[in-house]
Structure formats: structure tokens, C-alpha cells
Amino acid sequence: MKIRTIGLIGGGVIGAGWAARAALNGLNVRLCDPDPEAERKIAAVMANARRAYSRMTIAPFPPAGELRIVATVEEAATDADFIQESLPEREDLKIELLARADRAARPEVVIASSTSGLLPSRLQSRMGRPERFTVGHPFNPVYLMPLVEVCGGARTTAATKERAMAFYRTLGMHPLHVRKEVDGFIADRLMEALWREALWMINDDVATATEIDDAMRFGPGLRWAFMGTFLIYRIAAGEPGMRHFMAQFGPSLKWPWSKLTDVPDLTDALLDKLVAQSDAQAGTATIRELERLRDDCLVAVLQGLKGRGFAAGATLAALEQQLYQRLPAMAAAAKVDETQPLRLLKSRVEPGWVDYNGHMTESRYLQLFSDASDAVMAHIGADTAYVAGGFSFYTAETHIMHKREVKEGEAVQATTQLLGADDKRLHLFHALYRTRDETLLASAEQMLLHVDMKANRACPALPGVRANVLRLAQAHAGLPRPADAGRRIAMPAPKN
Amino acid sequence: MKIRTIGLIGGGVIGAGWAARAALNGLNVRLCDPDPEAERKIAAVMANARRAYSRMTIAPFPPAGELRIVATVEEAATDADFIQESLPEREDLKIELLARADRAARPEVVIASSTSGLLPSRLQSRMGRPERFTVGHPFNPVYLMPLVEVCGGARTTAATKERAMAFYRTLGMHPLHVRKEVDGFIADRLMEALWREALWMINDDVATATEIDDAMRFGPGLRWAFMGTFLIYRIAAGEPGMRHFMAQFGPSLKWPWSKLTDVPDLTDALLDKLVAQSDAQAGTATIRELERLRDDCLVAVLQGLKGRGFAAGATLAALEQQLYQRLPAMAAAAKVDETQPLRLLKSRVEPGWVDYNGHMTESRYLQLFSDASDAVMAHIGADTAYVAGGFSFYTAETHIMHKREVKEGEAVQATTQLLGADDKRLHLFHALYRTRDETLLASAEQMLLHVDMKANRACPALPGVRANVLRLAQAHAGLPRPADAGRRIAMPAPKN
Numbered sequence: 003m004k005i006r007t008i009g010l011i012g013g014g015v016i017g018a019g020w021a022a023r024a025a026l027n028g029l030n031v032r033l034c035d036p037d038p039e040a041e042r043k044i045a046a047v048m049a050n051a052r053r054a055y056s057r058m059t060i061a062p063f064p065p066a067g068e069l070r071i072v073a074t075v076e077e078a079a080t081d082a083d084f085i086q087e088s089l090p091e092r093e094d095l096k097i098e099l100l101a102r103a104d105r106a107a108r109p110e111v112v113i114a115s116s117t118s119g120l121l122p123s124r125l126q127s128r129m130g131r132p133e134r135f136t137v138g139h140p141f142n143p144v145y146l147m148p149l150v151e152v153c154g155g156a157r158t159t160a161a162t163k164e165r166a167m168a169f170y171r172t173l174g175m176h177p178l179h180v181r182k183e184v185d186g187f188i189a190d191r192l193m194e195a196l197w198r199e200a201l202w203m204i205n206d207d208v209a210t211a212t213e214i215d216d217a218m219r220f221g222p223g224l225r226w227a228f229m230g231t232f233l234i235y236r237i238a239a240g241e242p243g244m245r246h247f248m249a250q251f252g253p254s255l256k257w258p259w260s261k262l263t264d265v266p267d268l269t270d271a272l273l274d275k276l277v278a279q280s281d282a283q284a285g286t287a288t289i290r291e292l293e294r295l296r297d298d299c300l301v302a303v304l305q306g307l308k309g310r311g312f313a314a315g316a317t318l319a320a321l322e323q324q325l326y327q328r329l330p331a332m333a334a335a336a337k338v339d340e341t342q343p344l345r346l347l348k349s350r351v352e353p354g355w356v357d358y359n360g361h362m363t364e365s366r367y368l369q370l371f372s373d374a375s376d377a378v379m380a381h382i383g384a385d386t387a388y389v390a391g392g393f394s395f396y397t398a399e400t401h402i403m404h405k406r407e408v409k410e411g412e413a414v415q416a417t418t419q420l421l422g423a424d425d426k427r428l429h430l431f432h433a434l435y436r437t438r439d440e441t442l443l444a445s446a447e448q449m450l451l452h453v454d455m456k457a458n459r460a461c462p463a464l465p466g467v468r469a470n471v472l473r474l475a476q477a478h479a480g481l482p483r484p485a486d487a488g489r490r491i492a493m494p495a496p497k498n
Numbered sequence: 499m500k501i502r503t504i505g506l507i508g509g510g511v512i513g514a515g516w517a518a519r520a521a522l523n524g525l526n527v528r529l530c531d532p533d534p535e536a537e538r539k540i541a542a543v544m545a546n547a548r549r550a551y552s553r554m555t556i557a558p559f560p561p562a563g564e565l566r567i568v569a570t571v572e573e574a575a576t577d578a579d580f581i582q583e584s585l586p587e588r589e590d591l592k593i594e595l596l597a598r599a600d601r602a603a604r605p606e607v608v609i610a611s612s613t614s615g616l617l618p619s620r621l622q623s624r625m626g627r628p629e630r631f632t633v634g635h636p637f638n639p640v641y642l643m644p645l646v647e648v649c650g651g652a653r654t655t656a657a658t659k660e661r662a663m664a665f666y667r668t669l670g671m672h673p674l675h676v677r678k679e680v681d682g683f684i685a686d687r688l689m690e691a692l693w694r695e696a697l698w699m700i701n702d703d704v705a706t707a708t709e710i711d712d713a714m715r716f717g718p719g720l721r722w723a724f725m726g727t728f729l730i731y732r733i734a735a736g737e738p739g740m741r742h743f744m745a746q747f748g749p750s751l752k753w754p755w756s757k758l759t760d761v762p763d764l765t766d767a768l769l770d771k772l773v774a775q776s777d778a779q780a781g782t783a784t785i786r787e788l789e790r791l792r793d794d795c796l797v798a799v800l801q802g803l804k805g806r807g808f809a810a811g812a813t814l815a816a817l818e819q820q821l822y823q824r825l826p827a828m829a830a831a832a833k834v835d836e837t838q839p840l841r842l843l844k845s846r847v848e849p850g851w852v853d854y855n856g857h858m859t860e861s862r863y864l865q866l867f868s869d870a871s872d873a874v875m876a877h878i879g880a881d882t883a884y885v886a887g888g889f890s891f892y893t894a895e896t897h898i899m900h901k902r903e904v905k906e907g908e909a910v911q912a913t914t915q916l917l918g919a920d921d922k923r924l925h926l927f928h929a930l931y932r933t934r935d936e937t938l939l940a941s942a943e944q945m946l947l948h949v950d951m952k953a954n955r956a957c958p959a960l961p962g963v964r965a966n967v968l969r970l971a972q973a974h975a976g977l978p979r980p981a982d983a984g985r986r987i988a989m990p991a992p993k994n
Binding site: 050056059178181200209220229251295296297300303305306312350366369402427487 | 587637790791797799
């Protein structure tokens with residue numbers, strides 16, 4: 003059965019999150035909630051979701067489905083091809099409304115509950131068709147978080163769980179089958195344990211909420227975004243493996259490093275089970291490979307957060323600022339030779355810069371040429387302080403010639419020749435080389451225009467910069483003109 | 499005192515991580531470790547660190563410092579400007595070697611321990627100058643993880659902690675002052691609590707190591723990379739605030755949602771403290787602002803991990819694949835009009851695409867034109883299946899004209915005119931417009947060459963594609979030629 007309409011029972015933070023995820027993935031939504039403010043609250047979540055999706059991907063979402071708020075559980079359930087309940091965590095309330103939804107829904111429709119930890123066997127207890135019920139526990143914000151824990155009760159069929167999991171995948175989620183019915187499922191047990199410890203620390207004045215949050219987000223939380231506690235510990239164990247790790251750190255489980263020290267006895271049976279599961283998890287990957295995967299993911303998370311200027315991303319930005327502050331001294335130390343094309347830019351083809359073939363993508367060539375132009379600007383005194391004063395050079399025109407491919411990880415460098423200049427213009431010719439063998443990869447001829455950024459119009463450069471440009475133009479006047487300068491694009495003349 | 503040389507005691511995973519972070523930030527390193535394999539192990543960590551740094555930033559690190567492995571604690575300590583001990587978690591061993599380092603080091607040098615949870619008052623107990631000792635607890639891998647917990651003992655001075663924190667900042671780290679001396683400090687208490695719960699789940703056959711890790715990395719772990727448990731819960735609470743959240747979810751702390759249910763009594767005093775700390779943490783930010791910050795960070799983490807194809811990044815990639823699979827049907831539905839310049843590309847200026855002025859950066863223009871060329875290729879049948887067969891069109895030459903700036907969030911679209919074609923070539927002219935008012939932002943003239951990718955040379959396109967190109971060329975033959983086609987870059991003639 004193709005799912006076109008989803009029936010939602012409850013429109014709080016979680017229900018509204020489901021509404022947004024479903025509607026933006028093209029499904030029609032029928033949502034019931036007695037709150038007179040439901041419509042306003044759902045619209046706010048929907049606005050957040052639209053904004054997040056437009057930033058998350060340029061992949062084309064289908065036209066959004068229709069979102070209709072209805073008065074009763076029955077109206078939400080009758081036409082639905084899938085039903086998701088997201089009421090407050092009151093078992094009696096959920097049991098009653100799930101039974102009503104069950105009576106109203108077509109028999110083949112799966113009914114799921116968003117409960118964070120109530121037992122599905124109890125939630126399905128008053129349904130006429132309990133076999134079609136399962137827990138599908140999402141996380142806030144539902145429109146972005148991938149995880150949904152799928153846990154059936156005693157009377158749930160395997161087919162019900164499979165259909166729910168398949169449906170959640172069409173919404174771009176990651177269903178996790180919780181095989182054993184247990185209070186709190188898996189994720190909330192972990193969250194609760196951590197939260198209890200955190201509350202004890204506040205209670206005992208060990209740390210404030212801010213300090214505790216900082217201890218997570220600048221530390222272990224960064225790793226938990228992509229690897230859980232067991233794989234992280236396996237990597238820390240290194241070559242000696244998980245059994246050695248437990249021998250080393252198992253004893254500390256009995257130390258007072260958390261408020262509650264009740265831990266399972268580290269029997270041989272438990273150790274064997276843990277070691278076997280850890281081996282299965284790592285598969286054929288070596289420790290070295292896992293370390294690099296961990297590091298690549300950490301770098302990706304740090305770089306992503308740097309783009310937001312927040313949390314550990316702000317720490318990376320501060321490091322970069324320190325490093326760039328040392329740059330003028332380093333550049334001066336390099337003593338730029340103006341009698342030759344300037345050598346101001348060295349870089350490396352980053353992992354995110356390549357296509358499926360491992361070749362640097364087209365736009366990254368221009369990024370490197372743009373960086374080379376920035377380096378020229380800094381060299382002639384149009385540096386960040388100059389730009390902060392309201393003046394800059396803008397690129398008006400660029401002509402790129404591609405010569406050879408370059409692969410991920412290769413070192414590259416650029417030279418820049420000043421072909422001409424006047425009060426307002428810089429006419430540059432950049433050449434990009436592979437460092438190891440000086441192969442020419444591409445060239446870019448550019449015309450830069452000096453602008454008054456406030457007035458948004460061209461104007462002459464300020465005197466200090468003009469003097470530097472003049473000196474450089476004289477130094478480069480005698481250099482041979484590159485063969486590829488001044489080209490226009492045209493089809494070759496037809497052969498006769 | 500400027501720190502030029504760091505003395506490291508212990509070269510295991512943590513000590514080697516310190517060595518890598520320090521050396522790559524330009525410090526000389528003196529490291530003592532009795533392990534005959536220390537050199538090999540440290541070299542492996544250093545190789546990982548170099549690789550990670552080259553991927554993390556293009557900011558210029560200073561020349562790497564000298565790394566020397568020495569035989570004794572005294573040799574490591576004598577010339578050092580800062581000393582960091584990273585021995586195994588054996589209190590007696592640490593106390594003894596810290597006392598030896600203290601005797602060998604110059605009096606003004608700070609001595610820090612990497613211990614994960616032993617008490618600094620005990621570790622400093624046999625030092626002659628205990629006031630210069632502090633805990634500086636890092637996280638693995640030390641060269642990437644920002645957090646370092648700084649916790650003094652009873653005899654540590656405030657100045658010692660301040661100097662340690664200032665030093666860690668120069669290494670690009672985020673020091674967190676642990677104000678109360680407590681076993682496990684803050685982060686390890688949280689990690690231990692979570693790990694105990696995880697071990698119980700394995701012991702009780704609730705879930706495997708893989709399932710537990712998945713419950714973290716597809717779920718709450720994604721949020722913990724940038725916001726801790728308290729701020730996340732505050733946002734979930736929404737407008738009613740933290741006191742309401744505790745009223746709603748406080749009772750579940752007594753439910754069996756984790757193995758250990760011992761929690762502090764939610765007295766009015768504790769609630770008041772928690773609410774006040776949560777208010778202080780949120781500062782002046784509204785819930786709506788915090789939601790957007792959370793969403794932006796989540797998107798950044800998901801996009802970063804997508805680049806690695808791992809964890810939640812793989813989930814996002816799968817969603818995008820689903821969305822793109824629907825694309826041909828959507829494009830066909832759009833019925834491309836070949837009598838006019840093709841309208842194949844719509845996009846939006848993403849947050850990561852803009853410079854400090856909020857304007858789209860130069861290279862993103864080329865990225866959009868490159869996407870437009872890809873859309874043309876798909877339109878003429880040179881789609882992903884064609885490319886998978888070993889043939890493609892490569893860009894040989896590009897001429898960009900910049901007309902107007904465009905800001906973050908603006909919708910844009912492109913048109914493409916086929917200026918000419920032969921068996922091997924496509925001569926395209928793209929124009930990029932701001933959607934809302936059809937302002938021309940930039941144009942790009944491109945020459946694409948059809949290549950046999952295996953042989954790495956130009957060759958005629960396959961018949962189906964050639965037929966489509968011919969049809970399009972005929973349809974576009976009568977269109978007026980854009981004024982900016984065929985330009986060459988040149989300085990204007992001097993005015994007389």
C-alpha cells in the first residue's frame with residue numbers, strides 16, 4: 003500500500019515535528035489536537051522545518067502535502083494510510099485514544115506510538131487489532147533527527163514492524179529495531195542515566211547546567227554524533243583490543259566516578275559477550291582505519307560547526323584566527339620576489355572538493371584562484387584592515403582554462419602575473435600547478451575592479467595600494483605574456 | 499613566559515596525542531616513555547594528526563616543533579616550559595613520577611596531569627611545589643578534541659590554573675574550569691553513568707553494542723555534539739520553560755527508564771537552582787532563536803557526516819538519493835521548452851556560500867553554472883548512467899561575467915543557450931538570475947568536450963546523445979546571440 007496520507011494524534015512538539023516531516027516529504031496530514039493554539043504552534047514548527055530543509059540539501063523535495071487540522075481522533079484516522087500517536091506520556095490517555103483510532107482506521111493500516119518509554123504490550127491492550135500496533139519513538143526535532151526506535155508489544159506482528167520501518171525510511175529516517183520490550187527502550191535509558199548523573203552534579207554543586215553542557219559538547223558529545231560509546235572505547239583500546247580495555251578500565255567502574263556505582267559483575271560470560279559484540283561491530287576494519295574514520299568524522303563535525311560559529315566550531319575558528327594572525331610575519335619572512343610571477347598560494351585538494359571520480363570539481367578551481375587573488379590583494383596592501391575600511395577589489399570577469407585533472411590530497415600552488423593595471427583595475431593571470439611535478443592544471447585570467455563598498459560603485463584605489471600596484475606593474479612589465487591570455491571562447495573552424 | 503618546549507611524561511594514546519598537538523602547533527617536545535615501541539606508536543599518532551589537520555583547515559600551521567624521545571622523567575622535565583603527565587591511571591605511579599618531575603623542573607613551570615578522574619590533592623601530595631600542579635584532563639584523540647578539564651587540588655593556586663588554561667588555548671583547545679574537586683570531574687562522570695547503563699543492557703540482553711551505539715549516533719548523540727542535555731531539554735520545553743518541563747518529565751525519573759533509579763529529590767530548592775541555571779545558560783536568546791541554532795547545527799553535522807558517507811550522514815545521503823530518483827519524472831512533468839534558452843536549474847544561496855558581507859562567494863557562481871551544465875547533460879541523455887558507462891563532457895574553458903551581488907537565502911535560477919555544437923563539443927551560454935525580480939546576476943560561457951574517461955581523451959558523443967544535441971542545436975539556432983558571448987578580457991583603451 004502506498005502511503006499518501008498520515009493520521010496524527012496529538013500536535014505537541016513531537017506531533018508537529020511528524021506533521022512537518024511528513025508534509026515536506028509530500029504526504030497529506032490529518033492531525034487532531036484539542037489545543038486551540040495547535041494551528042499556530044504547528045505553523046511555527048513547519049516554518050522551522052522548511053528553513054532547515056532548504057539548508058540541509060538542494061535535492062528536490064516533492065510538492066508539500068496538505069496539512070489539515072481535524073477535530074477528532076476518528077477524523078484523523080479514517081482516511082489515513084499510517085497513524086502516529088504523539089500524546090503526552092500518560093498511559094491511560096494513550097490506551098484510550100489508540101483504541102479509538104483502531105476502531106476508526108482501515109484494518110490494514112499500521113498504528114504507531116511516539117512514546118519515549120511506555121510498554122507497547124500495555125498500549126495495545128485495548129485495541130481490537132493489537133497486531134497492527136508498534137512503538138515508533140522519534141527524537142526532537144522530528145523533522146531532522148534520523149533515529150526512530152521501533153519496538154513491538156507481545157501481540158505485535160513482525161510484518162507490522164517491518165512496514166513501519168519501511169515507511170520511516172521513505173521519510174529519510176533511520177529505524178532501529180528494539181528487539182526486547184523494555185521501559186525506556188535504548189536511547190532514553192542512556193539519556194536518563196546521563197541526566198540523573200547531571201542532576202546529581204547540580205544538586206551537589208559540582209557544576210552548573212552550563213558547565214555540564216560544555217563538558218559534553220566540547221568533549222564526548224562530539225564523538226557521540228557519529229560513533230557510540232562502545233566503538234569509541236574500542237578505538238581507544240587500540241591494537242590490544244576490547245578485552246584489554248576492560249582489564250584496564252573495568253576496575254574503574256567500581257570507583258566513585260559516578261554517583262551510582264551499581265554495575266553488572268564483569269564475569270567471563272559478560273566479557274565474552276562484550277568482546278564478541280565489539281568484534282562484530284568493528285567487522286573487518288583495522289584499528290588504524292577506524293581511527294581515521296573517527297578523525298574524518300570529527301573534522302567534518304568541527305568544520306560544520308565552524309560554519310555556524312558555535313560550540314566546538316567556535317574553538318576551531320579561534321585556532322584559525324591565531325594561525326592567520328601569525329601569517330603576515332610568515333609572509334614577510336618568505337620575501338616575495340616581485341621580478342617573477344608572484345608565488346603567494348599553496349594549498350591541498352581537500353576530501354570534500356572532489357567528485358565521484360576523485361577529481362577536484364570545477365568550482366574548487368575558481369575557489370583556489372579566488373584565494374590567489376585575495377593573496378595578491380593582501381600583498382599590495384588591500385588586506386583585511388583595508389577591506390574593513392570599506393574598500394575592496396571585486397572580480398568583474400574570469401576566464402578559466404582547464405588543462406589537467408588533480409586528485410584528492412595532492413598539493414597545489416599558484417603563480418600570479420599582473421598583466422595590467424590602472425587606478426581602478428587589476429588585470430591578473432593566475433596559473434595553478436601540481437606541486438610535486440609542476441604540471442600546469444589550469445589558468446585563470448581575471449579583471450578586478452576597485453569598489454567603494456558602501457556606495458557600491460567603482461572608485462580609484464587608495465594611495466598606498468596604488469603605489470604598490472604601480473611598483474608591481476613595473477616589475478612585471480617585462481615578463482612574457484602568457485599564451486592563454488586574452489582568449490575568447492569559440493568553436494573551431496570546420497575542417498574541409 | 500613563552501612556552502617553546504613541552505615535557506611529556508608517558509607516551510600512550512593520550513601522551514602521543516599531546517605530542518602531536520604540541521609539535522604541530524610549533525612546540526618542541528621532550529617525551530619519556532619506557533616502552534621500546536614508543537617511537538613507532540607515537541609516529542603512528544603523529545601521522546594521523548598530520549592527516550587530520552590537513553583536512554581540518556587550510557590555515558597555516560607554523561613549522562612543526564622537534565619531537566625527541568628521552569630516557570627519563572628528569573630529561574623530559576629539565577628544559578620544559580610546561581609539563582604534562584599522561585601515565586596509566588595508577589595513583590601511586592603518578593604520585594611518584596610527578597614528584598620526580600617537580601624536583602627536575604624549573605620552579606615557574608606548570609605541571610599538569612591528564613588523569614581522567616584521580617583527585618589532584620592526592621596527586622600533588624608529594625611534590626615540593628604542589629602549588630604549581632593542576633589536572634588538565636584531555637579527550638581522545640587529543641590532537642582533535644577541544645575539551646580539557648582543569649581541576650586544581652587543595653594546594654593549587656588560581657594562577658597555576660589560569661596559566662594552564664591560557665596555554666591550552668594557544669593549542670586550540672577549550673579549557674573548562676572544574677571548580678569542585680571530585681572523582682571523575684564532570685565529563686567522565688557523565689560518560690561513566692551512560693556506560694554503566696549500556697553495560698547493563700548488554701548484560702540483560704536488551705541490546706547489542708552495535709544497537710546501543712546506533713541508538714546514540716542516529717539519535718541524541720547528534721545533538722550532544724553542540725548542545726548538552728540541559729539546553730536541549732530547555733528547547734524541547736518550549737515557551738512554558740524549564741520548570742514546566744521538570745513538572746512534566748521529573749516524575750519519569752522515578753520510572754524504571756534506567757537501571758539505577760536513585761535520583762536527587764526534586765525539592766523546590768533544587769528546582770529553583772536548576773531553573774536559574776537554565777535561564778542563565780539561555781541568556782537573552784528566545785526559544786525560537788535557540789531552536790534555529792539547534793537546527794542549523796544539526797544540519798551542519800548531518801551535512802558534514804554526509805561528506806564522510808557515515809552514520810547519520812549516510813541516512814541523509816539515502817534520502818537525497820530517493821529525492822533525486824524522483825527527479826526524472828519531475829523533469830519530464832515540467833516539459834522542457836527547447837525553443838527558448840533551457841530552464842533546468844533552480845537553487846538557493848545556502849548559508850555556507852556567502853562571505854563575511856553576506857554575498858555569495860565567487861566560486862559558488864561557478865558551482866551553480868557547473869550544476870546547470872550537469873542539468874543540460876542529463877537533458878541530452880548524458881546522465882549518470884551514461885557517465886557510469888565511461889563517457890562524459892568535461893569543461894575545457896569558462897568565461898564568467900559578474901553583474902550583481904546576491905545574498906544568503908535568495909532563490910536563483912539559470913537559463914542555458916546552446917551557442918554551437920559538433921560531434922565532440924558543446925558551446926553553452928548560462929545566465930544566472932535572482933528569481934524574485936529576474937535580475938541578471940552573472941553569466942558563464944563554457945566549452946565542454948566529450949571524453950572517453952578510461953582513455954582520458956576526447957571522442958565523439960554516442961549516437962543517442964548526438965541526436966539530442968543536434969535537435970537542441972537546431973531549436974536554438976534562431977535565438978539571438980547574447981551580447982556577452984565571445985568576450986576576451988582586456989584593459990579599456992586609455993582615455994585621451
